[in-house]
Amino acid sequence: MIGRALIHVPPSAKRGEVIEIKTLVSHIMETGFRIGVNGKPIPRDIIQDFVCTYNGAEVFRAKLHPAIAANPFISFFTIATESGTLAFSWTDLNGANRVQTAEIKVE
Amino acid sequence: MPQSRHSRRTILRAAGALAAGGAALRLSLRPAHATPESMREAIRDAIGEAPVRTGKVKIDLPPIVENGNSVPCTVAVDSPMTADDYVKAIHIFNEKNPLPNIISVQLGPRAGRAGFSTRIRLADSQTVTAIAEMSDGTCWSGDVDVIVTLAACIEESIR
Numbered sequence: 001m002i003g004r005a006l007i008h009v010p011p012s013a014k015r016g017e018v019i020e021i022k023t024l025v026s027h028i029m030e031t032g033f034r035i036g037v038n039g040k041p042i043p044r045d046i047i048q049d050f051v052c053t054y055n056g057a058e059v060f061r062a063k064l065h066p067a068i069a070a071n072p073f074i075s076f077f078t079i080a081t082e083s084g085t086l087a088f089s090w091t092d093l094n095g096a097n098r099v100q101t102a103e104i105k106v107e
Numbered sequence: 108m109p110q111s112r113h114s115r116r117t118i119l120r121a122a123g124a125l126a127a128g129g130a131a132l133r134l135s136l137r138p139a140h141a142t143p144e145s146m147r148e149a150i151r152d153a154i155g156e157a158p159v160r161t162g163k164v165k166i167d168l169p170p171i172v173e174n175g176n177s178v179p180c181t182v183a184v185d186s187p188m189t190a191d192d193y194v195k196a197i198h199i200f201n202e203k204n205p206l207p208n209i210i211s212v213q214l215g216p217r218a219g220r221a222g223f224s225t226r227i228r229l230a231d232s233q234t235v236t237a238i239a240e241m242s243d244g245t246c247w248s249g250d251v252d253v254i255v256t257l258a259a260c261i262e263e264s265i266r
Contacts, residue, residue: 018219031228033205059217062225067201067209069177069226069259076212079219 002027002047002090002098009102013080021052021060022075025090025098031066047072049091055084080106146200149207150238153198157246159238164249166199166237175229175259180209183222184239184247194221196240203231204259228259 003026013019025047032044044066052060059078072090083106089099150159167181186194193216199209209227221239229235236250 031205054217057217060212060214060223062210062212062223064210065206065208067204067206067228069228073226074223075225076214076223077218077220079217081217 002092002096005088005090005098005100007086007088007100007102009086009104010080011103012105012107015080015082015106017080018077019080019104020075020077021086022073023050023052023088024071024073026071027090027092029064029066029068029070029072033066045093047090047092049089050074051089052076052078053087053089054078055082080104082106143202143207146202146207146236149200150198150236153196153200153208153211154238154240154246157240157244159246159248161248163247164197164237164239166235166249166251168235168251168253170251170253172229172253172255172257174257175231175255176257177226178229178253178255179224180227180235181222181224182237182239182249183220186221186239186241188216188219188221190216191242193218193242194239195242197221197223198238198240199227200236200238201229201233202235203233204229209235229253229255230258231255 005025008022010019027047028045030042030045034042036042046066047064050062060076062074085101085103087099087101091097163185165183172178182197184194196213198211200207201209210225212223232254234250234252236248238246238248240246
């Protein structure tokens with residue numbers, strides 16, 4: 001299950017400025033290599049895809065593997081081009097999806 | 108007290124020679140580029156047959172990791188990030204985790220700066236490699252050695 005996400009986007013920026021975006025989403029990121037108390041492997045359960053779109057245009061995409069720590073943290077950069085919405089989407093192995101958005105004002 | 112056959116000086120000299128010999132042996136036992144086969148395959152799967160040159164990529168990890176379950180990792184690539192010269196993708200690989208891939212990211216000129224940060228798991232002391240694919244098709248790599256004292260994936264079996 002993909003839990004709540006924390007997103008940090010600067011609320012305002014100058015046009016053309018490079019801004020840093022930080023995201024943290026609550027997820028167990030079960031590797032599939034651990035053995036449970038019943039002696040059977042715990043099935044893999046990871047977030048596989050992360051996409052960030054800026055007013056609909058994709059600016060960053062990541063494919064995650066089991067070597068990403070639980071509660072995946074990803075920070076990256078983008079150029080503040082115009083005021084609008086940044087949408088963040090996480091998708092796990094079963095296809096479950098979580099989308100969260102943040103607004104930015106560009107002067 | 109009879110004078111010993113070995114003076115203090117000869118003993119010290121012998122000890123020094125032994126220590127130097129030991130260090131030389133350790134160095135020669137460690138291969139120059141320990142890249143297990145699976146990591147090389149994973150790199151080929153990700154970037155194809157393009158030659159990989161060393162440089163332009165800087166990967167930052169703490170040199171000594173107390174807990175391999177969550178290790179902060181930052182990659183920065185030297186690129187102007189303009190419309191015709193930018194970083195297309197960055198991949199991180201490892202040698203000794205159960206799987207060689209860690210993360211692959213795709214970016215473009217809109218990123219402004221080529222790099223990202225995340226937190227990774229490390230199962231053992233090993234070399235972690237980052238490879239950047241440029242818009243002109245060239246590939247560059249950077250790597251870092253980490254010592255892990257508590258490994259991820261292995262010790263715990265909870266739930």
